Amino acid sequence: MTAEQMAEVLRNIARLLELKGENxxxxxxxxxxADVAENFSGDIVAKAKANDLGGIKGIGDALQQKLHELASTGKLEFYEKLKAEFGDGILELFEVQGLGAKKIAALFATLGVKSIADLRRVCESGEAAKLPGFGAKTAEKLLQGISFRESHAHEFRQEQVAPIVMGVLEMLRDHPDVxxxxxxxxxxxxKETVHDLDFLAASRRPKEVLEDFVHMPGVTQVLGHGETKASVVLDSGVQCDLRVVTNDEFACALVYFTGSKEHNIVLRSRALERGWSLNEYAFTPVANGNGKEPPKCMEEADVYRALDLEVVPPELRENTGEIEAAEEGRIPRLVELQNLRGCFHNHTVASDGAATLREMAEAAQEVGWQYLGIADHSKSSFQANGLNETRLAAQVEEIRKLNAEYEKEGFRIFAGSEVDILKDGALDFSDEVMAGLDYVVASVHNLFTLSEAEMTKRIIKAIENPYVTMLGHVTGRLLLSRPSYAVNIPEIIEAASANGTIIEINANPWRLDMDWRWWKMAKEKGVKCAINPDAHSTRGLQDVFFGARIARKGWLTREDVINCLPLGQVEQALRVKREGK
DNA sequence: GCCGTTTTCGGCCCGACTGTTTTCAGTCG
Structure with a gap:
């Protein structure tokens, strides 16, 4: 039982109670x-087990008792009973866009809809459109929602698979035969999402390794189990494949299993040009080759060297110019997580965050950062308890006080705001108010259905405001959940370039926005990047891990990323745009 | 179900859009 799983149970209970029309x-x-459990800084699972949850705001008597039962037995009777009333499949209906509790309850009560499959049937048959409050357009939208969800089925975001990867790697590393x-x-x-996980191990006893692999904790299904490879499904639904090779084969196998397919095809054709064939195990001479001895490869670098290439970092292996760059010695030295000196775009309890200013600042110092930007929501984001001018001024005051305290430690909080971009591109705060801040992140939070032209114009107008330092989550997408709104990214990049506006990589694994595919273009136009966790808790700061990977995938170096700058230089960089120099 | 207190009940976050209606319910952020 993890904190995330406990939170998920509470969230599902909330949904089921909504179906019942509860208070x-x-x-x-x-x-x-659920939010408290997920964002709790400390081992909430252990506390729940020990029935020691007293005094946590938001967890009262009833929830304490339920979390204790859940953590100590792995089950919660209250939850099981609720699920039994509606069936297990009902929860997945909440994942369909445009479908909330009221509609689900109506579909369940009148048409007996209990799953996505049921929903599709009643939408296609026209039954759904006849329900009060429903219509032909509703049914059409629901079908679209289903197909969006399905086209992303069996895909997983980074935060869903990263802990699994760590766990399996650890299990295999500790194995005596590996x-x-x-x-x-x-x-x-x-990649921002994956559909399965591929592991590669070197061992002289593949049988023993595979035996342990298919019996590791969490395996619910063994799809295949042979001499050198096995494939399993975990309780999380993630498929994991393990391939076991010899130590001598490991390097070529790693290149082969890392891909991409397109990248590998180019490598193999380069091998043929040199008289060898390259497969997942080794280079071998071809029949009409030049007779040159095929290279022996112990590391990935040996494979690339044999093909007269610089080593290509895995993130770049998409056959989008990396081979040419490697041939000409132009592979950039990509940014690394350790290069970050701080970040911007973080929330506190003042809006919808879970931690206080001080807690966030101290967590940032623990990470080893020199600065932390606070950008709580602005007043139009009611749903997120956005700050008005008065509350913002009070927060700025508080930040100045904390900074006086932190100065001797060489740490600084930057006072910012995540200012809503309004419908016409105007900003939620006046220039005078923004001038009193160290920086501004401008983001779109509503009216997602504007036309591409309107949305693009709206965002560009914000970019042109001298007080807007950086643009937040440019497309508004939520991976595997909600597509981006219509917006012309090249025009946005052009405007950011012309105005010296930074574009963020929102490192929240649900977003990873702006997408890595655009960064090469942005970089060529001189647009700088900020890797921002959009943290809503101290733990959320760790999401820069995902953001740094995306920056690497976008070919970015530390020179391209503003928050690689040390404190003194970043202060200056923040001033550059508003002062027009 | 939680919180706080002017303690043991009363209040708990706001606004806009969509698609359905003909004044509003549901969904979303």
Whole structure:
């Protein structure tokens, strides 16, 4: 049982209670409890087990008792009973865009809809459109929601698979028969979502390794189990494949299993040009080759060297120019997580965060950062308890006081705001108010259905405001959940370039926005990047891990990323745009 | 269901859009 799993149970209870038409405030109490459990700084699972949850705001008597039962037995009877009333499949209906509790309850009560499959049937048959409050357009939208969800089925975001990767790697590393191990595939290439996980191990006893692999904790299904490879499904639904090779084969196998397929095809054709064939195990001479001895490869670097290439970092292996760059010695030295000196775009309890200013600042210092930007929501984001001018001024005051305290430690909090971009591109705060801040992140939080032209114009207008330092989550997408709104990214990049506006990589694994595919273009136009965790808790700061991977995938170096600058230089950089120099 | 207190009940976050209606319910951020 993890904190995330406990939170998920509470969140599901809230949904089921909503279906029953329970008191909305009771429902909110469960949702709040879920947030608290997930963001708790400390071992909430251990506390729950020990029945030691007293005094945590948002977890009252009832939730304490339920979390204790859940943590100590792994089950919660209250939850099981609720699920039994509606069936297990009902919860997945909440994942369909445009479908909330009221509609689900109506579909359940009148048409017996209990799953996505049921929903599709009644939408296609026209039954759904006849329900009160429903219509033809509703049914059409729901079908679209289903197909969006389905086209992303069996895909997982980074934060869902990263802990699994760590766990499996650890298990294999500790195995007495394993000498080397790596994760390959799209995970290693740093893709924003993956559909399965590929592991590679070197061993002289593949049988023993595979035996332990298919019996590791969490395996619910063994899809295949042979002499050198096995494939399992974990309780999280993630498919994991393990391939075991010899130590001599490991390097070529790692290149092969890391891909991408397109990248590998180019490598193999380069091998043929040199008289060798390259497969997942080794280079071998071809029949009409030049007779040159095929190279022996112990490391990935040996494979690339044999092909007269610089080593290509896994993130770049998408056949989008990396081979040419490697041939000409132009592979950039990519930014690394350790290069970050701080970050911007973080929230506190003042808006919708879980930690106080001081807690966030101290967590940042623990990470080893020199600065932390605070950008709570602005007043138009009611749902997030956005700050008005008065509350913002009070926060700035508090930040100045804390800074006086932190100065001797060489740490600084930057006072900022995540200012809403309004419908016409105007900003939620006046220039005078923004001038009193150290920086501004401008973001879109509503009216997602504007036309591409309107949305682009709206965002560009914000970019042109001299007080807007950086643009937040440019497309508004939530990976595997909500597509981006319509917006013309090249025009946005052009405007950011012309105005010296920074574009963020929102490192929240649900967003990873702006997408890595655009960064090469942005970099060529001189646009700087900020890797921002959009943290809503102290733990959220760790999300820069995902952001740094995306920056690497976008070919960015430390020179391209503003928050690699040390404190003194970043202060200056923040002033550059507003002072027009 | 939680919180806080002018303690043991009363209040708990706001506004806009969509698609359904013909004044509003549901969903979303």
């Amino acid at each position: 909305p405030f009771k429902i909110r109490a469960y949702t709040t409890g 000498s080397r191990v790596e994760v390959g595939g799209s995970y290693r290439r740093g």
